[in-house]
Amino acid sequence: MARILIVDDEDSIRSILRQLFEYEGHTVEEAGSGADALARVEEFNPHLVFLDVKMPGMDGLEVLEKLHELLPGLQVVMISGHGTIDSAVDATRKGAFDFLEKPLDTDRLLLTLRNALAVRGLSDSVAHLRSEVEARHEIVGASFRIRQVLDRIERVGPTDSRVLITGENGTGKELVARALHRLSRRAEAAFVEVNCAAIPSELIESELFGHMKGSFTGAVQDRPGKFELADGGTLFLDEIGDMSLAAQAKVLRALEEGKVTRVGGQKARVVDVRVIAATNKELATEIEAGRFREDLFYRLNVVPIELPPLRERRDDIPMLVQHFAEGMTVRDGLPPRRFAPGAIDRLKTLDWPGNVRELRNTVERLLILAPDEEITERDVDLLVGGAAQGVSLGSELMQAGTLAEFRDQAERAFLLQKLREHEWNVSETARVLEMPRSNLYKKIEKFDLKREG
Numbered sequence: 001m002a003r004i005l006i007v008d009d010e011d012s013i014r015s016i017l018r019q020l021f022e023y024e025g026h027t028v029e030e031a032g033s034g035a036d037a038l039a040r041v042e043e044f045n046p047h048l049v050f051l052d053v054k055m056p057g058m059d060g061l062e063v064l065e066k067l068h069e070l071l072p073g074l075q076v077v078m079i080s081g082h083g084t085i086d087s088a089v090d091a092t093r094k095g096a097f098d099f100l101e102k103p104l105d106t107d108r109l110l111l112t113l114r115n116a117l118a119v120r121g122l123s124d125s126v127a128h129l130r131s132e133v134e135a136r137h138e139i140v141g142a143s144f145r146i147r148q149v150l151d152r153i154e155r156v157g158p159t160d161s162r163v164l165i166t167g168e169n170g171t172g173k174e175l176v177a178r179a180l181h182r183l184s185r186r187a188e189a190a191f192v193e194v195n196c197a198a199i200p201s202e203l204i205e206s207e208l209f210g211h212m213k214g215s216f217t218g219a220v221q222d223r224p225g226k227f228e229l230a231d232g233g234t235l236f237l238d239e240i241g242d243m244s245l246a247a248q249a250k251v252l253r254a255l256e257e258g259k260v261t262r263v264g265g266q267k268a269r270v271v272d273v274r275v276i277a278a279t280n281k282e283l284a285t286e287i288e289a290g291r292f293r294e295d296l297f298y299r300l301n302v303v304p305i306e307l308p309p310l311r312e313r314r315d316d317i318p319m320l321v322q323h324f325a326e327g328m329t330v331r332d333g334l335p336p337r338r339f340a341p342g343a344i345d346r347l348k349t350l351d352w353p354g355n356v357r358e359l360r361n362t363v364e365r366l367l368i369l370a371p372d373e374e375i376t377e378r379d380v381d382l383l384v385g386g387a388a389q390g391v392s393l394g395s396e397l398m399q400a401g402t403l404a405e406f407r408d409q410a411e412r413a414f415l416l417q418k419l420r421e422h423e424w425n426v427s428e429t430a431r432v433l434e435m436p437r438s439n440l441y442k443k444i445e446k447f448d449l450k451r452e453g
Contacts, residue, residue: 034058053080093218141316157183167307170355189233197242215264241281342377
């Protein structure tokens with residue numbers, strides 16, 4: 001198992017990460033400051049460091065540089081509650097393996113850990129993490145729409161064909177990608193995920209294809225890209241519709257030639273990678289608008305898989321609720337609860353704009369906050385306000401007394417829906433809505449919009 005050093009000035013963050021990583025069987029040490037981390041690192045000799053950016057005294061970026069001086073091959077993951085594109089670019093150029101924003105997502109942490117250990121060649125740790133991550137990513141449902149999806153997965157999974165997965169946010173596109181990988185001949189090799197929407201355009205080429213030491217300011221060591229890390233395995237390009245046109249051209253060339261060249265490098269490297277892509281956008285519309293390359297679309301869309309929103313597969317809700325509740329009870333130590341039939345029926349009536357992801361968060365909230373052993377319809381009505389209210393232009397809006405009230409309620413519903421679609425990333429939501437970020441913050445305050453869960 002791996003040796004992991006957690007560096008953060010917040011006791012609660014260190015405690016949460018220690019609990020997660022020790023549960024996975026790793027050896028964990030903590031440091032509350034940059035100076036403490038540098039004092040411990042030579043004796044502990046960690047395989048991986050999770051390093052906070054903002055700390056009193058020596059900040060994380062300064063610590064990152066000193067860590068690479070002490071241990072040049074060390075993998076460092078930066079974490080920050082105040083993540084910006086500039087800090088992500090700066091950290092990556094200084095050799096950080098990845099950059100994660102708080103609040104930290106357990107699945108993203110485990111995936112990042114697995115990818116970092118794969119680079120270090122810790123195969124036993126990677127195998128253990130693979131089984132743990134896959135246990136969290138089962139496709140659950142028996143409706144006709146889901147059976148169609150599962151049938152297509154079973155047919156295309158064992159092949160090397162490229163797959164384009166489409167569907168709204170929260171429908172489970174990553175689950176499908178992982179299922180395809182598990183069924184393939186590449187199942188024992190790496191599954192590498194790239195969120196194209198989260199990588200700044202100036203970093204995408206380095207992220208995908210790697211770079212050579214000295215190829216740009218801050219490139220302190222050679223670094224393989226995601227294509228190389230996925231060699232022999234599967235590369236999952238999530239949110240491909242958000243990739244810049246320049247990056248699209250380079251990805252198309254890599255797919256056509258089966259070769260990649262690192263930034264600043266001269267030698268092309270042959271890679272054997274199965275590419276699976278996903279998007280929540282209508283790529284036909286993006287192509288028409290000149291934002292997506294038609295030739296890349298045809299390269300990726302060999303086998304399409306469309307995921308239905310939860311509102312179109314409501315019969316799966318009882319099975320999903322049971323699956324989430326059982327998993328949270330066993331894995332996360334939440335108190336066991338029974339869901340009364342009335343509670344299930346109530347959950348089936350809601351709109352679920354956040355789809356399965358929103359349902360999972362709702363189940364977790366009910367398990368934590370419901371006062372009795374049995375969760376009732378009343379608990380759902382009291383504790384699931386955001387989902388119960390919905391965001392559609394329904395009867396509540398029609399009860400507005402004036403046109404101004406109707407406009408305000410409609411605007412509130414629209415903004416809430418868009419924030420949910422983009423997981424409350426205000427910058428991304430403002431970009432999509434083509435409005436200044438400061439204006440969106442004012443609207444959030446005006447309408448008292450709050451993230452559910």
